Amino acid sequence: xxxxxxxxxxxxxxxxxxxxxxxxxxxxxxxxxxxxxxxxxxxxxxxxxxxxxxxxxxxxxxxxxxxxxxxxxxxxxxxxxxxxxxxxxxxxxxxxxxxxxxxxxx
Numbered sequence: 001x002x003x004x005x006x007x008x009x010x011x012x013x014x015x016x017x018x019x020x021x022x023x024x025x026x027x028x029x030x031x032x033x034x035x036x037x038x039x040x041x042x043x044x045x046x047x048x049x050x051x052x053x054x055x056x057x058x059x060x061x062x063x064x065x066x067x068x069x070x071x072x073x074x075x076x077x078x079x080x081x082x083x084x085x086x087x088x089x090x091x092x093x094x095x096x097x098x099x100x101x102x103x104x105x106x
Contacts, residue, residue: 005050072091
């Protein structure tokens, strides 16, 4: 079954991305790893357009897809009725689950 989902982004994901980029830039004293992180996030988000239903539900109705080469997960919801993917968060795998669960309950 072929789907073509519209992607909608929670504005907080831009802060999630910036936080990760800042960390990698500070740790490596270079922006190269931060740029690579952004590229991998973009690749991951592009997969959701066609394959959003391929990833299992992990918390309530929230699915997660890993960001390749980085310890981050993209948290998202799918509305099959409207063919929409709602990207809610991009968090480090060791992030306190209560942090993202609180955001997703809003």
